[in-house]
Structures are given as structure tokens and as C-alpha cells.
Amino acid sequence: MKSTSKRSPGPAGQPDQERADTPGFAARKVAADILGNVVHKKRTLDGEFDAASGHSGLRALAGNDRALVRAILGAALRHRGEISEILDRLLDRGIPEKTGRVLDILHVAIAQMLYLDIPDRAAVSLAVDHAGADRRARPYKGLVNGVLRRLGREREEATADIDADVVNTPDWLRQSWQAAYGAETAREIARAHQGEAALDLTVKSDPEGWAKRLGGRVVGVGSVRLSKKGPVEALDGFDEGAWWIQDAAAALPARLLGDVRGLRVADLCAAPGGKTAQLAAAGAEVTAIDISGGRLKRLEENMTRLGLSVRTVVSDLRKFTPDEPFDAVLLDAPCGATGTIRRHPDLPWIKQAYDIEKLGEIQRDLLDRTVDWVRPGGVLVYCTCSLEPEEGETQAQAFLERHAGRMQLEPIDAAEVGGLGHLLAQSGYLRCLPCHNAGADDDTRGMDGFFAARFRRL
Template sequence: MGATRTPVRGPAKGAAKGPGPGAPVPGMAARRTAVDVLGNIVHKHRPLDLELDPSGGHPGFRALEPKDRSLVRAILGAALRRRSQIESILQKLLDRPVPEKSGRVMDILHVAAAQMLFLDIPDRAAVSLAVDMASADKRARLYKGLVNGVLRRLGREKDTLLAEPVAGAAGLPLWLATRWTETYGEARLGQILAAQASEPALDLSVKADAAGWAERLGGRVVAAGSVRLQRKGAVDEFDGFDEGGWWVQDAAAALPARLLGDLAGKRVIDLCAAPGGKTAQLAAAGADVTALDISEKRLGRVRENLTRLGLSAEVVAADIRAYTPEMPFDAILLDAPCSATGTMRRHPDVAWTKRPSDIVTLAALQAELLRRSAGWLKPGGVIVFCTCSMEPEEGELQIASFLAEVPGYELVPVLPEEIGGLAECITPVGYLRTLPCHFGGGEAPDGGLDGFFAARLRRL
């Protein structure tokens, strides 16, 4: 397997060889933060977004300068997307497993290997900083010689090691790789992993005139009207942000709301609404929208987005299981809590923060929410159930169970023309099932969609 390297600015040529005694080591704070955050994700199952939150995340990350924050993001992206591959390579370089009481040795090795294998950072910098970090850790310092030896050998043999087959799937833990092989087959799994191996493009949903916005922002129209950009940077500095012309939303995430059809003047409720992308879609389509979410804090972001976009909705903080609407709705969109295994293109930590038991627990919750909320429909009304999960229990099996157990509802199959002609994303039964390897109307390397499931049900 070849390596895809992400350019990261390294030390300038001609720079001083090192700091004076007691002075901060350039780049050390960023690497130490990357090691800490990686450990929190892999061992404590902390989501990456929470760790890198600029206001309440990891204190080391919050203390970094912007350029060092970018470096941490790049290191963690490579370390998580390629974790299984890095693990396989390190196992070949270690004579025996590193003891559990060795402190952060393995996390240090993973962070250094990610830089050496997949980022455009000089090997000597990655090795030196890794050895310094091991020396500074009272449990890891006994293994600083091992860290030095393993990484120097990695530098000499990396081309050969990268060309060797990976033990397992490069970006997945064994349990998830086994699951996806059984569900999608080995060939499709290979395509999914290839799509998840690099950072995806940025997708926007627009209130109107997708072609105009694509031209204005230097992007292209994909899927059913999303605008895809290759540019990076702070989105609040992009053209049109302040005027509320668009919002960030993966092209696949924008599809389920389209399945509700013409919404002008209809009463619609968006359940589990935060952060509000689908609420904005519904409001922009002319619906009378109620946006409901259990988290008042997360609803603050929904309100902010609606204000910026010049859209309106009734925002309600409530638990679906305890909420009763005053009157039935014409349409319901339930984006149910799920394992989020379809979002690994953008959130590579998901593979390492989720466990098999999460799927069982979340599927049970989804069934409860679907059965309760479906009863809020008017006769003839439709509900779209969706999840950003790749797991059948949170998609196809969930709907099959509902239709078998709950009378008075029928499946309304998805049609290609409703989703921009993406016929490959419709199952034989009529469900929407997008995969990371679906290009969504884009082309490599800017193709790809989040993994999404959606089904449309009508109340008889």
C-alpha cells in the first residue's frame, strides 16, 4: 500500500540546532498534546471533537498557537486513519510487546510513526521529539532506548514496510473490520477504506442557487445540490458566511430531508435536531418547523445558525420519550442517535471510541424513538428515519422490525430523481444507503459521501 503524505511545514533549513538549556523545545508542546489526545481517544474513548474543542477541550491544545493546533490535527488525523496499519508496522519492529506499565510508550510511537510515514515532517525531528517525550515520562523513560531504536529502524525501512500487506483493515479495529466484511464484502470494504484514508472535501448546503454559489466559491455541485469545496481554512471567513447563504453539511446528510418532498406551509418536526443542518433545510424549504433536541446546550448552536441564515423555527429542548406535541405533524424527520460509523471520513476517531455494545444499546433507543414519534403523524403524513451509521441494526433491520411489528405504516421507496440521480445509493427494497466510496456526483479525489441510511414511511 502506498503512502499518502500530508504536507506539514517542518523546521526551516539553517535554523539553530536546538534551544538553550531549559528553553522550550520547538514542536514539543504540539507532539505532547497529540500523544495525550491520542491516548484519551483510544484508551478512554473520548471523542476527538471534544478533545480539540477550542473552549473546553484538552488544555494543552487550547494553549497552542494556531499553526501548532493545525499540526496536532494533522498528526491525529494520520494516526487515527492509519492506526491499524501503524500498529501492524510497529509490531514488525518490536521484538516483543511493550509492557502495559510502560506509560505512554505506544502512544508516543504511534504519533512519531504517523509523522514519519504519512506527514511531510523530517524523520529526525519526529524521532528526537519522541525520545525526549519518553525521557520526560517517569514510566516511559526506561524505554527511551527502545523508542529510539524502533523509530530509527522505521526511518530506514519505511518504504518496504509500507509496501507490505496490513494485518487487518488499515483504518478499523478488528471487530469493525469483521462486521463490515460480513455486511459489504471484501471488495466493497476495500473501497470504503480507501475513501476513508484521507481527509474529505468540505460540503455546503445552500438556501438557493447551488450553481451560483459553486462558481462564487470555486467549488462544484454534487449529489442533490450540495456545493463541494477543496479549500481549507476558517469557514466563517469564506464568501457568503456573514450573509447567511450557506451552512456546512455533508452531501449525504443533506439527502434525508429531501425525501419529505414539498414542504411549503406544512408542519414539520426535526427530531434530534442539533447542530441544525437539517432544520435549516426544512425552514429554507418553507416548512413551519419545530426543532427538538434533548440538549439545551446543543440547541444554542441551532439558534445561532438559524439567526445567521435568516431562517426561523420553534426550538424545543425535550426528550422525545417524554414529549407530546399539541397536534400531529404533516412530516417528521428523525435523525436518530447512532454509532456514527458512517462519519469516519470526517471523524476517524469513531472507529476507536465506539464498541460493539454501543450498537446494541443505540439500536434499542432508536426503536423506542421511532415507535413513539411515528404516532405524531397525521394520516397520510410521512416520517423519514435516518442514521449516519453503516450498521444494519441501525438501518435496514431497524425499519424491517418496525414494519413487522407496528401496523398502519408503509414503506415509500426512494426514487433516484429525489436524490440527484444517485441510483447506486438506493437499495433494492427502496432504502437510501450511501457509502463513503460513493462519489456523489464528484470525482476522485474530491468524491465520497458519509455513510448514511434513510427510510421513508407513510402513515395509512
């Protein structure tokens, strides 16, 4: 039955449906909504972008609009500190609470105006429309319009002398990096986070051949770094299972187990399975254990595509006990993941210092449990994709002290990491930073932040 009711017009006289049908409006609305969910509700971008359970508005968008949302959010989060500073300069007073998505709308618009190739007029117009369509933001529609138009006119003054290396990093993280690595290196880390991560692949064999075939170059210990991005499923070698996505730094810890052909190896906290694939491709008999059944299912799907056979176990490691010790164990422990901010720009805005402390307790428990899972003479590699010493060097040293006489440190040699001696600490640990080179020259700058330590069971 057709409704005879008339649609009420929006505040500018434009019907709500017409505004919603404006090209680009839905994408900007979803971007602002997701941005608010991340910074205010501490939801992860990965969760919001999940194809099955993520943001419903995002799932309804066409592929090109979903890509636009991702680009807007990447810029808005990487430059969140700068945008906040700019708004402080442009606003005579702060925006009151309970104003709907006003701040999120402004951040989304400024991200487009300053960091994406989108005309100011489009960013401003769609932001004003969005404010007008939001019941709580509607009274601030004029403010949104005025602030953004002023930015367009006063761009140089509004953006002058902002220290991006400082303001884009929350204080607790910046202070942690300064204490651990010094002020200048902390700046370099922050600077690295303002750019997107490269797409690195681990190949089963012939990295030089695959680099030539895919238009990339070899970095790290045989990773292939691509210069162009696009749908990975469309790349040569995907269907035949010749490679998998894995950052050059993430490919290092599994190599520290040495020659694993014919050995029984446990990959703990294994999903999504990059290290599992490395070990299986190297000839190990791999048992991949993870607490998440869903993540392990995706791991199994990846192994099927790659033509690799592994045993999977869904279990909380704090409750699991193997039938017999393994020849080698790789523990990629849950951590704050602050080494992956280039890939996950939401992390600085959803993590807090107390998260690192809580995760440190889990890391300690898992390390202590794995001692008896390694046979005498076997190897344990502990790693985290974290920049925080509490999840790396401090955790490893405390482990050695607790298990003196049972486990000893086995220092890592530069030859084991492709000759990249700058990735090794004097203590014998592996320490990769986002500002490090993954090769011999500056053209290879950039990799995930990673820590790894190798222990030998006595």
C-alpha cells in the first residue's frame, strides 16, 4: 500500500531523502559514524570493517565508497592531533557536549580538505548536509559551514607551526617511546606512523622471481615489497597459493627457530597464520593453537589456499597442555600491537597505558607455561608486535631471571635477519622499529615494530 504522507524537508529546505541520495553523502556519514565509534566507544577499525559483523551502513555501500571511507578514516586518525589543533585555532570556544557528530563531521571534512585529493567545496558541502541531517548536530550546521570555509581561506595560518610528530601521538605513547629509544627516534617513529604501510608478501620460493613478476623488490629475509596496491586476490600467484601477506618484520621471528624440517613445532596464538605458513612451508610439523575458533577457521582457509597442512587446536593456552614437548615453540603473544600503527591508525586512540600492563600479565603467564612445552635442547622464540619495552625486553629479562638454570638466552645473529644488523640490540634481542629500513637503503624504509627473543631449553 502506497503511503500518502509527505516527507518532511530538512533544515535547508532540502528533503532528507534527497540529501541522503547526494553522491558521496552516505560515505561521509558512515566515515563520521565509524570515527566516533573508534575514538569515543573504543571500537576497532577492523571490527567496524568486518564483512559479516561490522558497521551496517558500511556494508550497504558500493566498493568504491567503502574504499573512500577507509581512506578518509586513515587520514583522520593518522592526523587526529593536527586536526584537533587546527580546530582549536579556528573555534572561538569549545563545542559543547551532546552535539551529535559535530566534531566527527568536522574531523572527516578536514581530513579530506588537507590530506586527500578532494575539492574543498565537496568536503564542505557534504559536511554541512550531514550536520543538517543529524538531529543533535543540526543547531551547529552554521558553525560547521563557517569553520570549514574559514579553513579554506586561512589554510596556511591555521596549519602553521604544528608539530605533527608530537601532536599526532597520545602523550603516554610518546613518553614511552622517548624513554625507550630517545627523543629523536621517538620522533622518527611518530613520523613513520603518518604514512601507510607497504604491502609485503612472503613467498614459498624464488623471491627474486616473484618480485620481478609482481613489480616489487626483495626486502628483509626474502619478503617481496610491492610498489602498487590493489585487490590482493587479483595479483599473480594468489590463486595458486604462491605467497601470503606478511610484513617484512613479522616474517623474522619464525626464521629464528632455524632449520625446522621434520621438527614438531607449536605456533601459539597462531591466527591469522603468517608464521604458521612459514613454518609449514619450511617442512615443520606444525600445531597451530589459538583461543579464537573463528580466527583459526580463517587460518585453515588460508592454509588450504596455500596447499599447506597443519594441525589446529582451539584452546586458551593458560588451560592447554600438550601430550608431549615440542622441538620448538613460537609464542607470538597478545600485546598492545603498537608496532602496527601504520596499518592500524586507530590503535593510539583506543589503547591506554593500563592495557599494556594488563597484557603484560598475560604474556608472563604464557611464557611461564611454555617452558615445559619445549623439550630439553629445544628452542622457544617469544615475540610481540609492540614498541613497548614492558612487552619486549623487560618481559624477556624477567623470564630469564625466573627460569635461570632451565632456559638461557640464545643471541640472534645478523646473518639470521638478512644481514640487517641495525635490527639487533646489544643484548641479543631483535628490535624492529617502524622507522627502520627493511633493506640496505632508505628506499626500503618502514616495517612493523617487532620484538623477538630466543631461548634454549637446558
